[in-house]
Amino acid sequence: MLNTHLVISTSNDLLRVAASHILYISSDGNYCNFFQTGGEMRLVTYQLGQVERMIAEQLPELSTQFVRIGKSLIINLNYVYYIHVPKQQLILVDGQQNRYTLSASKEALKALKELIEKNSL
Amino acid sequence: MIREENISDSEIRVIGGSNLQPTPTFPWRVVAVSLAVIAAVVAVVCLLWPKAPEQLPEQGIFEPETNYASLDNAPKTHPLQGWLASLDSITAVGTITKDTTVNDIPLRIYVPMNSTPRLEIGYGALDNRERNILFFQAADVRADNKKIVGAFVLRGQPLSWGLSKRGYCAIIDGKVTVGVADNSPLFEQATEHGGYFFRQYPLVDNGRLVENELKNKSIRRGLCEIDGHIAVVATQSTESLHDFAQALVDIGVSNAIYLVGSTAQGWSMDAEGNGTKMGLWDERPYKNISFIVWPLTSDI
Numbered sequence: 414m415l416n417t418h419l420v421i422s423t424s425n426d427l428l429r430v431a432a433s434h435i436l437y438i439s440s441d442g443n444y445c446n447f448f449q450t451g452g453e454m455r456l457v458t459y460q461l462g463q464v465e466r467m468i469a470e471q472l473p474e475l476s477t478q479f480v481r482i483g484k485s486l487i488i489n490l491n492y493v494y495y496i497h498v499p500k501q502q503l504i505l506v507d508g509q510q511n512r513y514t515l516s517a518s519k520e521a522l523k524a525l526k527e528l529i530e531k532n533s534l
Numbered sequence: 535m536i537r538e539e540n541i542s543d544s545e546i547r548v549i550g551g552s553n554l555q556p557t558p559t560f561p562w563r564v565v566a567v568s569l570a571v572i573a574a575v576v577a578v579v580c581l582l583w584p585k586a587p588e589q590l591p592e593q594g595i596f597e598p599e600t601n602y603a604s605l606d607n608a609p610k611t612h613p614l615q616g617w618l619a620s621l622d623s624i625t626a627v628g629t630i631t632k633d634t635t636v637n638d639i640p641l642r643i644y645v646p647m648n649s650t651p652r653l654e655i656g657y658g659a660l661d662n663r664e665r666n667i668l669f670f671q672a673a674d675v676r677a678d679n680k681k682i683v684g685a686f687v688l689r690g691q692p693l694s695w696g697l698s699k700r701g702y703c704a705i706i707d708g709k710v711t712v713g714v715a716d717n718s719p720l721f722e723q724a725t726e727h728g729g730y731f732f733r734q735y736p737l738v739d740n741g742r743l744v745e746n747e748l749k750n751k752s753i754r755r756g757l758c759e760i761d762g763h764i765a766v767v768a769t770q771s772t773e774s775l776h777d778f779a780q781a782l783v784d785i786g787v788s789n790a791i792y793l794v795g796s797t798a799q800g801w802s803m804d805a806e807g808n809g810t811k812m813g814l815w816d817e818r819p820y821k822n823i824s825f826i827v828w829p830l831t832s833d834i
Contacts, residue, residue, distance in 0.1 A: 481549055
């Protein structure tokens with residue numbers, strides 16, 4: 414059965430979020446912020462590398478829609494709307510047309526641009 | 535298999551993908567290892583090289599002779615010592631200010647008298663300015679999601695977590711602590727005692743300047759601990775963070791963290807009730823903006 418939800422559990426709480434609702438995840442020190450469609454943000458007490466591993470393990474069929482960008486971002490490729498390499502700008506747009514402007518290195522954005530171009534062929 | 539942290543800011547990788555993994559880049563690792571080996575060889579050579587006897591600086595005609603042995607034991611003095619000692623700490627009200635110039639940097643020092651600060655969220659402090667003797671913007675607001683930057687506790691309630699800046703201010707049971715630490719137990723104490731906590735760039739740590747990455751020049755403000763007083767020091771000209779921090783060290787500040795400068799709102803009111811606005815008061819775009827506020831004693 415296709416697993417469509419990511420479960421992040423700690424000793425105190427549990428977060429279960431549909432992969433399709435994850436816009437991006439940003440690191441915040443030793444923690445991560447989950448930004449979801451509709452504008453909800455939730456902090457989880459795991460490092461970004463640990464969350465990356467959870468995605469790979471729990472969502473094997475869906476994990477390739479997520480891309481790690483540098484040390485501080487994981488994005489959902491399905492919501493990429495605009496990339497401007499020189500401005501180091503990455504804009505995601507969710508289903509309700511909310512815009513989320515992110516920043517990453519030029520090298521990483523160039524690689525992301527090439528990846529999306531390659532996937533669209 | 536994912537290599538958990540094996541990625542640089544110039545790379546991307548598809549999670550779980552088998553055909554993509556960090557994007558090919560210049561072999562920095564090879565270069566870094568090579569440089570490390572060269573540096574190690576140079577360090578070993580330097581350590582083994584015979585050293586010249588250590589020399590004290592040559593004495594000049596126009597410089598008084600210095601007794602280097604006694605310098606470390608000399609009592610620490612600074613330009614504000616006499617002024618701070620003269621402040622009437624029992625009956626004084628309002629904010630006492632003093633202008634001084636250090637290293638060609640004009641500074642204004644604000645010392646709020648007989649008031650314990652608290653943190654406030656939103657722009658209420660501006661509207662109630664007559665009830666406050668001093669306030670300045672405290673924590674920063676994130677550019678991407680407009681949330682509070684770094685850990686933040688408001689009257690015992692944690693509103694934000696994370697370590698993006700190492701400087702901190704804790705206000706617990708009326709005691710204000712300014713310091714520098716990655717992890718501070720004062721965060722938890724603030725939540726347990728109904729206190730306050732926020733983070734900002736560190737400027738001075740136990741009398742030593744702390745370097746920061748911000749290099750531009752701007753109006754700078756700092757929350758400072760000096761001779762047992764908590765004061766706010768602001769530049770009257772645009773300065774780099776480094777020069778500002780050095781000026782704080784030179785006037786005798788023992789610990790200091792940054793407060794939002796530039797056009798951020800601020801307010802001070804003297805003993806006669808004369809108030810001074812600072813920054814741009816018409817712009818109020820951030821609901822998560824925070825202020826450190828010293829209320830009138832009667833309002834505490």
